[in-house]
Amino acid sequence: MPSAQSPLELSPGPGSVLKQHTMSQHSPGPVTPPADVPIPRQINYIIGNEGCERFSFYGMRNILTVFLVSSLLMHLPEADRAGAAKDVFHTFVIGVYFFPLLGGWIADRFWGKYHTIFWLSLVYCVGQLCLALFVDNRTGFYFGLCLIALGSGGIKPCVSSFVGDQFDQTNKHRAKVVFDAFYWIINFGSFFASLLMPIFLKQLGPAIAFGVPGALMFISTVILWLGRKTYVMVPPAPPDPNSFLNVCRTAVASGKPGLALAVTGGVMALAALLLIPSYGFVIALCTSLVAVIAFGGIGVWIQLEGARGKHPDESVEGVRSVLRVLVLFSLVTPFWSLFDQKASTWVLQADAMSKPSWFQSSQMQALNPLLVMILIPFNNLVVFPALTKAGIAVTALRRMTAGIVFSGISWVIVGAMQLVLDGGDVFSITWQILPYAFLTLGEVLVSATGLEFAYSQAPQAMKGALMSFWLLSVTIGNLWVLVVNAGVKNAAVINFIASTGFGVTAFQMFFFAAFAFVAALVFGLCARTYPVVDHYRKA
Secondary structure, eight states: OOOOOOSOOHHHHHHHOOOOOOTTTSSSSSOOOOOTTTOTTHHHHHHHHHHHHHHHHHHHHOOOOOOOOITTTSSSHHHHHHHHHHHHOOOOOOOHTHHHHHHHHHIIIIEEEEEEEEHHHHHHHHHHHHHOTTTHHHHHHHHHHHHHHHHHHHHHHHHHHHHHTTOTTTGEEEEEEEHHHHHHHHHHHHHHHHHHHHHHHHOOOHHHHHHHHHHHHHHHHHHHHHHTTOOOOOOOOOOOSSSSHHHHHHHHOOHHHHHHHHHHHHHHHHHHGHHHHOHHHHHHHHHHHHHHHHHHHHHHHHGGGGHHHHGGGHHHHHHHHOOOOOOOOHHHHHHHHHHGGGHHHHHHHTTBOOTTTTGGGGGGHHHHHHHHHHHHHHHHIIIIIHHTTTTTOHHHHHHHHHHHHHHHHHHHHHHHHHHHHTTTTOOBBGGGGHHHHHHHHHIIIIHHHHHHHHHHHHHHGGGGHHHHHHHHHHHHHHHHHHHHHHHTTTHHHHHHHHHHHOOHHHHHHHHHHHHHHHHHHHHHHHTTTTOOOOOOOOO
16 A cells, blocks of 8 residues: 655664664754653554555455456456456556545645545545445446545545654654554455455345445544544645745746756646547546656756755755655556556456355455565564664665565566466466465565655655655556556557567566566665655654
8 A cells, every 4th residue: 555864763664764864954863762652542543444444445446356347347348348347447546546646735735634534535435335326337336436536545645644643753663563553454454355345246246245345434434533632633734935846846947957847748748648549538647647747856856956045945955855755656656567456467367267166366365465464563573673683774765675576576476377377277276375475575565664654754744745646656557557458459569479479468467577677676776875864743
């Protein structure tokens, strides 16, 4: 999983920023809270809710590709099923990480975080029910996936920021522990879901295999409801003339260069919709969104000073903070294009490997959450303290840079294994443990760290929206997958790949590895000059 500053006063570890960046222009001065301040008791409800929800989500997600290939897409020629299953899977993931934009906006402006989570969780439950009821009906099943994308995506930016709302300046030093526990419980649920659901699918059938996650989602919603009287409820922001969008609008309108860029982005967004006949609605819509954000953001940045005088300096600097963060988020998108293919491309590769008759290819995904549960405490207790003692500052942005690199290494390894498989030599599925280890190390360094980083860098009125942008980076990462998959259907591209001596799948694997390495290089260069701030609420 998956959102100008002064870093947090936290010890090294995933989801934290080093103590050397402690002063914020928004803070009155250094704060030294007592070390024995307890973790807020209402956190237990949120952690329990998240553990059940993650079991529900990963339970259905991790068997989706296998179910599509073996059941729902049987009407297609056998050679086309794997590609079609990947397209459905990554389209679903795009939806899951697109709807945080809607959920964050609703929470920030209308319902507040708790009520947004609760009502969209009910939508989520209905979606899970549809999967269990319509395993033989493509229309009903896809409708269920749409509801899950809306429900799961809509609550994503709210849950993690809702955790942050339970803390203030007096106990924010305990937030690192909770964010790590939060990420740990996500992977606890994912581990058992990944291990058990493939067995349920094979032995009990798809209705039961999709029904169990639905039951867990209902339990998750009940747990959230039980804690309703204990939460810190930060109210939604009232209509604000100095909001992010209003400041951006003023900045763009203050000069011709910025206005021209914004208009260019709008024109390119409309032009992208013309891609629908050739590349489908999802690719066209996501490309359109990227054009609006990219050109509009550049236009605002170059003319942001034009908003001063019409808006308070604090609001102008808040927009500057968000735009800086969005640059980093854009550079994380290649990581997600690699990471999410472990549930599609890697599962399909595992199908070609030798394994015991009782073992299902999709069960390899249980390695990911298991390794996360091991690596988070190992990094916190051993690796990061050792590096700090050696004089190496393990900042959040350095961890994220290294994480993108490790993800690229994992894809070099699976690419090499694919070359062996393409040569006709079948070998044991246990070899996939190695790339899973590198990919999971990358995940811990990128995702667990980025979760808190996104919250800490957002001005209070923009926390839900910025967390949505963090999750939107996953959507764009999966967009790259769809674009590459569409590209390899082109005759000229296929001929070029053939000239390299690689098979299509192996070529794609090495391409994604190179994509990650380039992203890591640029991310690392940007991180060197990035000004970190502290936007936790005051006590």
